[in-house]
Amino acid sequence: MxxxxxxxxxxxxxxxxxxxxxxxxxxxxxxxxxxxDALEIVGADSFSFTQTGIPVDAPAEKxxxxxxxxxxxxxxxxxxxxxxxxxAIPFGAGLGGGSADAAFMLKLLNDYCKLDISQEELEKxxxxxxxxxxxxxxxxPVFASGTGNIFEPVKLSLKGYHLCLVKPxxxxxxxxxxxxxTPQAPHVSLKEIAxxxxxxxxxxxxxxxxKSVFPKYPVIGEIKETLYREGALYASMSGSGSSVFGLFxxxxxxxxxxxxxxxWEGQLP
Numbered sequence: 001m002x003x004x005x006x007x008x009x010x011x012x013x014x015x016x017x018x019x020x021x022x023x024x025x026x027x028x029x030x031x032x033x034x035x036x037d038a039l040e041i042v043g044a045d046s047f048s049f050t051q052t053g054i055p056v057d058a059p060a061e062k063x064x065x066x067x068x069x070x071x072x073x074x075x076x077x078x079x080x081x082x083x084x085x086x087x088a089i090p091f092g093a094g095l096g097g098g099s100a101d102a103a104f105m106l107k108l109l110n111d112y113c114k115l116d117i118s119q120e121e122l123e124k125x126x127x128x129x130x131x132x133x134x135x136x137x138x139x140x141p142v143f144a145s146g147t148g149n150i151f152e153p154v155k156l157s158l159k160g161y162h163l164c165l166v167k168p169x170x171x172x173x174x175x176x177x178x179x180x181x182t183p184q185a186p187h188v189s190l191k192e193i194a195x196x197x198x199x200x201x202x203x204x205x206x207x208x209x210x211k212s213v214f215p216k217y218p219v220i221g222e223i224k225e226t227l228y229r230e231g232a233l234y235a236s237m238s239g240s241g242s243s244v245f246g247l248f249x250x251x252x253x254x255x256x257x258x259x260x261x262x263x264w265e266g267q268l269p
Contacts, residue, residue: 001042001112005104007035007095008135009165009238009245011156011194012205014186015178016145023147024183027190028239029154030096030135030142033163035264037097038086039065039104041112047080053087064102067129072109079113090262092171094239096136102129103136143191156194158268164227164252167243167262168219177240180212198247201234209240220244223258230254 011029018024037053049060060066065085072078089097103126110117117125119137126133131149135142142151186206193204214221220237223244227235232246243262246252255263 002040004036005100013207042082044082068102068105093243099133162248165264170242172241177209
């Protein structure tokens with residue numbers, strides 16, 4: 001049985017306040033995009049896990065796919081399986097690829113083993129793996145608050161727009177992203193901004209992390225500038241980076257402008 005975990009982008013990101021536990025409250029919109037890994041499970045005599053595609057420098061036992069499987073194994077009867085992950089979503093990109101893999105593994109095992117776990121229960125299980133992991137259970141646009149773990153559905157469709165996604169060979173740590181951010185409530189809620197035409201977003205929809213990240217990693221800011229120069233209606237870093245995306249009316253052919261980067265171009269469904 002096979003499935004195709006997809007990435008997400010963050011539309012805007014406001015760091016609202018610092019919490020007593022040291023974490024931050026944020027507000028952002030998660031939007032699913034058709035940049036996909038492939039995840040397959042096959043019945044076997046003994047367990048095995050293989051991974052191909054983009055190399056991930058981490059042992060198998062730390063892979064969130066295995067974490068998701070072990071989480072279900074602790075509660076349900078799960079047979080021995082061969083698990084294969086084809087990695088095509090770049091990691092360290094602000095695209096939620098690892099969380100998507102874990103959430104899709106939960107859904108895949110639920111179907112394969114006929115466990116009949118509800119979406120609500122799958123979301124609870126996913127939340128123990130990562131803050132954004134439950135998003136990929138329903139995989140529809142949400143306004144996320146808290147630490148990025150409280151979801152509220154939003155009526156938002158970017159169907160027909162063309163996406164150009166660019167990830168340079170740069171890794172941004174979470175502390176770096178927060179370094180120059182002063183938490184404050186936004187003047188206008190992202191929920192309100194998202195209701196406006198995409199052509200209005202450039203002046204209104206902000207990712208607070210860009211203030212910290214662009215001075216330290218100028219290449220990321222330059223990618224955003226290039227996307228606007230090439231006609232993007234809206235461009236932004238996704239999450240804490242390092243990927244940047246642009247939304248266009250027409251199909252793009254910009255790979256040649258970003259020779260040392262991961263580039264994905266396509267129309268949003």
